[in-house]
Amino acid sequence: GAGVSQSPRYKVAKRGQDVALRCDPISGHVSLFWYQQALGQGPEFLTYFQNEAQLDKSGLPSDRFFAERPEGSVSTLKIQRTQQEDSAVYLCASSSDPWPYNEQFFGPGTRLTVL
Amino acid sequence: DQQVKQNSPSLSVQEGRISILNCDYTNSMFDYFLWYKKYPAEGPTFLISISSIKDKNEDGRFTVFLNKSAKHLSLHIVPSQPGDSAVYFCAASYTGNQFYFGTGTSLTVIP
Numbered sequence: 269g270a271g272v273s274q275s276p277r278y279k280v281a282k283r284g285q286d287v288a289l290r291c292d293p294i295s296g297h298v299s300l301f302w303y304q305q306a307l308g309q310g311p312e313f314l315t316y317f318q319n320e321a322q323l324d325k326s327g328l329p330s331d332r333f334f335a336e337r338p339e340g341s342v343s344t345l346k347i348q349r350t351q352q353e354d355s356a357v358y359l360c361a362s363s364s365d366p367w368p369y370n371e372q373f374f375g376p377g378t379r380l381t382v383l
Numbered sequence: 384d385q386q387v388k389q390n391s392p393s394l395s396v397q398e399g400r401i402s403i404l405n406c407d408y409t410n411s412m413f414d415y416f417l418w419y420k421k422y423p424a425e426g427p428t429f430l431i432s433i434s435s436i437k438d439k440n441e442d443g444r445f446t447v448f449l450n451k452s453a454k455h456l457s458l459h460i461v462p463s464q465p466g467d468s469a470v471y472f473c474a475a476s477y478t479g480n481q482f483y484f485g486t487g488t489s490l491t492v493i494p
Contacts (some may be wrong), residue, residue, distance in 0.1 A: 272426065310486050312482045313481045327481070371431070373429075374419075374426030
């Protein structure tokens with residue numbers, strides 16, 4: 269398929285474990301976004317990349333959260349020492365060029381449950 | 384602090400009738416607004432958008448209205464179809480990249 273893919277789709281972690289969530293954007297898409305969606309809430313912005321450059325990380329809730337996109341395509345969101353409040357669906361989105369207000373195409377998300 | 388609010392968590396409408404989904408925002412700097420549609424186990428998909436220089440944008444059965452003085456936007460679906468049953472999120476931005484989402488309204492269209 270040509271859409272945004274995310275893996276794993278489901279992840280269960282024990283409190284204190286580190287997790288890594290992967291996003292494969294649509295091929296050629298320059299911009300990549302990560303969102304956190306808690307149960308019953310809308311998606312909340314975490315961070316934004318333009319190619320390999322992380323231009324905005326103002327939404328990352330703590331220094332336990334880290335995102336990278338080293339080659340400007342695949343991105344990984346890493347959460348260290350997971351806490352129960354990190355349980356949420358993590359959504360990745362990509363858009364075709366760096367201009368503002370472009371449509372963002374979302375992946376299906378990774379549902380993280382921290383026990 | 385929730386800058387974009389959808390105060391109706393759910394809405395049921397008969398097939399063929401109009402669905403009206405509402406959204407309120409607090410930040411007067413927002414200049415671009417979108418509606419997304421989400422089916423279970425899928426990511427949100429873009430539906431329609433509007434710039435703050437307009438008060439109406441129409442795309443087929445979907446129309447978005449923006450009332451800047453009231454800081455309110457609405458999505459009208461006419462006529463509603465069973466396939467429209469989904470969760471609808473409104474979102475707003477003033478940077479073009481960081482979008483603020485509402486909590487969603489679950490629409491059920493009854494055949």
